[in-house]
Amino acid sequence: MITVLSWGFGVESTAILVRWLLEPETLPCSLDELIVLSAQTGDEYEDTRQDAETYILPILRRYGVRLVQVARHGHLESDGITVLSDTREPYRLHIEGDYKLSDELRAAGTVPQFGGEHICSLKFKAFPLEFWLREHLSTPYSHAFGYSAEEPKRVAKCQAAEAKRMAFGFNIDEHKRVARARQYDTPSRESIFPLVEWGWTRADCITMVETE
Secondary structure, X not given: OEEEEXXXXXXXXXXXXXXXXXXXXXXXXXXXXXXXXXXXXXXXXXXXHHHHHHHHHHHHHHHOOEEEEEEEOOOOHHHOEEEEEEEOOOOOOOOOOOOOHHHHHHHXXXXXXXXXXXXXXXXXXXXXXXXXXXXXXOOOEEEEOOOOOOOHHHHHHHHHHHHHHHHHOOOOOOHHHHHHHHOOOOOOEXXXXXXXXXXXXXXXXXXXXXXX
């Protein structure tokens, strides 16, 4: 079964990726079935680009892993997304994105939210990822998230959101919600949390990345 890893460039998802490639017995699929999927907000740090291009992208090229980088194309969801790169030989991390989060914030005269529901994250990360998955995967797949063993609440929230989204499409008494949900229909998806399965904390992830 295809496995998709949401790579957000942080230490947790990077540790999963590195371990899967350097310890292949931990990889839940074949290398040909692994897709590393990233959403670019257009405002990533330059040192993130340098580190990824120096240490991580060479590993992806060595093992022929498919890296897909996507970005939101405009303010409206109807604007769709831009596929910045889709290759098994990645050399660049496209931190420039397309329609930038900073453009959105500047136009709205606001700043990123750090409490409550992270609307910016949903619009600039979740939306382009979900859009690409709907367009390109028509068979069941596993979707790996980089939540550590110290984050049970985030795991539960992710699972609840998944269940809620799936339930919308089957609520026959709420036609408007059904119609809206159909815009977000996805293939059958199983969320997996490798770090939780391994019992890894953030400290374990840092050790893995720094050691390798």
